[in-house]
Amino acid sequence: MSCAFVLSSQRSGSTLLRLILDTHPEIWSPDEIEMGRLTDALISVVEAGLGLTRPVTLDHVDAPPARDVWVATREIIDGLMNGYTEARKKSIWCDKTPSNCDHIPVLQSVFPDAHYICLHRHCLDVTQSCIEAWKEGYTEADLARHVTKNPQNLIEAMARAWLEKEHAIVALERVPGVRTLRVRYEDLVTRPEPVVASIFAFLELDNPPDLLSRVFSTPHYYRHGYGGDPNAIFSTRMYDDRIGLGSRLSWPNFLGDAVIREVNAMLQELGYPPIDPAIRHFDVGVARPGGNAVEARATAGATASALGRRLEDVVAANPKLAAEIGIPIEIDATGEGGGRWVLDTADGAAVLRPGGGAEVSLIVAADDLHQLLDGKLNPVIAFSEGKLDVRGDPPFESLEKLARLLGADKI
Numbered sequence: 247m248s249c250a251f252v253l254s255s256q257r258s259g260s261t262l263l264r265l266i267l268d269t270h271p272e273i274w275s276p277d278e279i280e281m282g283r284l285t286d287a288l289i290s291v292v293e294a295g296l297g298l299t300r301p302v303t304l305d306h307v308d309a310p311p312a313r314d315v316w317v318a319t320r321e322i323i324d325g326l327m328n329g330y331t332e333a334r335k336k337s338i339w340c341d342k343t344p345s346n347c348d349h350i351p352v353l354q355s356v357f358p359d360a361h362y363i364c365l366h367r368h369c370l371d372v373t374q375s376c377i378e379a380w381k382e383g384y385t386e387a388d389l390a391r392h393v394t395k396n397p398q399n400l401i402e403a404m405a406r407a408w409l410e411k412e413h414a415i416v417a418l419e420r421v422p423g424v425r426t427l428r429v430r431y432e433d434l435v436t437r438p439e440p441v442v443a444s445i446f447a448f449l450e451l452d453n454p455p456d457l458l459s460r461v462f463s464t465p466h467y468y469r470h471g472y473g474g475d476p477n478a479i480f481s482t483r484m485y486d487d488r489i490g491l492g493s494r495l496s497w498p499n500f501l502g503d504a505v506i507r508e509v510n511a512m513l514q515e516l517g518y519p520p521i522d523p524a525i526r527h528f529d530v531g532v533a534r535p536g537g538n539a540v541e542a543r544a545t546a547g548a549t550a551s552a553l554g555r556r557l558e559d560v561v562a563a564n565p566k567l568a569a570e571i572g573i574p575i576e577i578d579a580t581g582e583g584g585g586r587w588v589l590d591t592a593d594g595a596a597v598l599r600p601g602g603g604a605e606v607s608l609i610v611a612a613d614d615l616h617q618l619l620d621g622k623l624n625p626v627i628a629f630s631e632g633k634l635d636v637r638g639d640p641p642f643e644s645l646e647k648l649a650r651l652l653g654a655d656k657i
Contacts, residue, residue, distance in 0.1 A: 247328040249357055250449060251281070252342035253350070253418070254365035255411035256386060257375035259431035260342040262484070263365055266442060267340050269464045272451050274331045275340040277468050282349030285319060285356050292318045316355050323356070338449065345388055347411045350418050361449055362424065364415045366516050367431035368530050369509050370492025373404040377495070378630075380404075401500035405509060412512050430516065432532040435486040458484070462650060463567075483621045483653060489530055498523040553612055554585055554600065556619055561589065561598050564651055568596030571647045573640060576607035577615075584612035589648075606638035608648070618652045625649040 252267075252275075254260045261277075268275040292315050293300070300311065331339045346353060353360070376389055377400050392403040392410075419426045427448040434441045438458055446453040462483065501509070501523070510520040519529045557577065561568045574590045588604050590597045610618070614633045617623035626649075628634045636645065 247324070247331060248338050248359065248361070249327065250338055250340040250361040250363060251346055251353060251357070252340065252363045252365055253347055253415050254342070254344055255347070255367070255372055255408045256344045256389060257372050257379060258344075258365050258367035259434060260344060260365055263363070263429070263434065263445075264340070264342040265461050265464075265466055266458070267342075267445075268466050269457055269461045270446065270451065270454065272336050273338045273340055273449070274334050274336045275342065277466075278343040279341050280343050280345060281323075281341040282343065282346035282353055285323065286349050286352050288319045288322055289315055289352065289356075292322070310355070320356050338451075344386075344411070347414045348388070350414050354418065354421070354424065358424075360425070362418060362426045363445060363448070364419055364426050364428050365431060365434075366412065366415070366428065368489075368492065368518055368528075369405055369408050369412075369513060370495065370497055370521065370528060371431075371489065371530070372408045372492075373401055373497070374492040374495050375488070376404040376407065377401070399500050401495055401497050402502070402505055405497075405501060405505060409508060409512060412516070416512070416515060428516075430532075432486075432489055432530050435484055435489070436532055438484055462653075485624055487624075489532065490528070493527040496526070497521075498526055553579055553583055553615065554587060554598075556616075557587060557589075558598050560619065560651060561596050565596055567647055567651050569594055571596070571644050571651070573606060573644050574604040575640070575644070575648060576604040578607055578609045579612040579615045580609065581611045581613065584615075604638075606636070606640045606644075609635040609637065615652075621653050625652060 250267075250273075252260050252263055264275045264277070267273045289311050293311060296314065296318070298312060298315065327339045331337065379386075380389065380393070380400065389404065389407055392407040393400065396403040396406070418424060419428060425448075427445065429441060429445065442458060443453045503523075506521065506523055513520055517531065519531050521528045568589065569591050571589065571591050574588055577587045577589060579585055585600070587598050587600055590599060590604075610628075610633060614623060614628060618625060618628065623633070625634065629636075
């Protein structure tokens with residue numbers, strides 16, 4: 247039994263990578279399980295149990311724990327994780343919690359044989375995504391610490407949070423003998439096949455040829471509704487449309503010269519072009535492939551019956567997934583070519599019928615519904631932009647499966 251860690255800053259694509267890893271028949275990658283914090287806490291328990299003390303150095307920093315403590319801590323964690331992994335008939339467990347970056351020295355000591363996948367993303371895109379998430383209420387403790395220090399300048403606070411994580415990850419990458427693999431988010435979403443192949447080769451695993459086609463249709467476990475980025479969890483395909491969104495920020499007005507110099511030094515280390523405060527738009531140094539979005543199978547403005555037939559085809563092609571939604575949901579497509587249908591899951595079978603009347607309804611413009619079915623519109627982004635409106639109080643699991651269903655004809 248072996249273990250792996252995805253090390254990254256927040257909003258760097260670790261949820262997407264976790265879903266890819268968890269799809270592999272040999273990897274169990276649950277949502278964020280805080281293995282770094284657990285390991286740190288267990289070390290204190292083990293020390294107390296063994297009756298050991300650590301001398302305090304002249305600068306009042308604790309000396310590292312004794313090697314016996316590391317070994318005993320590893321045995322406890324192996325007893326937990328190996329059993330859970332074996333129960334799933336898998337051979338590797340992997341944790342992607344971003345806060346693990348704050349515990350790298352401890353993880354390195356307790357898991358010296360682990361594989362560390364070091365996932366990086368451009369600073370300004372991470373900053374933009376963190377601010378977007380912060381405004382939506384995702385106030386993660388790691389980010390809150392930086393915001394508390396600089397509450398009037400969220401852009402600089404998030405950039406400094408990125409720098410802190412990146413410095414810790416790059417320092418680990420430079421340690422001789424530690425098994426690390428550098429992966430950039432931009433490469434993952436624009437060239438997924440070779441990047442994923444390199445990850446599985448690093449983990450000494452086969453690369454199933456159909457794995458990427460199954461990532462978003464494979465059930466994945468979430469403890470609290472979801473643990474990670476909902477953009478990835480509700481996706482039906484891999485998107486590259488989040489690259490370069492940091493140019494929306496007025497970052498030249500909020501990042502001082504010293505911060506820009508530090509950011510540029512790290513960007514250079516990671517292979518990105520430098521940012522120029524005289525130009526708000528920036529280059530991530532990655533070519534986005536043309537025609538990444540699949541061609542539509544129906545044109546916007548098609549007739550209501552055509553849209554209804556598309557929905558019927560999706561339900562007929564994915565009866566199990568549609569039935570698992572578990573509640574009747576009205577789909578109200580507004581505007582030209584729209585209509586109303588109820589996806590009824592009574593008696594364990596899914597049936598699409600015209601009309602309304604369900605307690606839960608999804609309201610969306612007909613053109614946007616076509617975009618969803620084509621895989622050109624991310625459901626979570628559409629919801630955050632007001633293109634989707636959910637009425638009623640549906641269970642999270644039902645919404646998750648509905649989101650997957652709406653893009654199922656493009657999986």
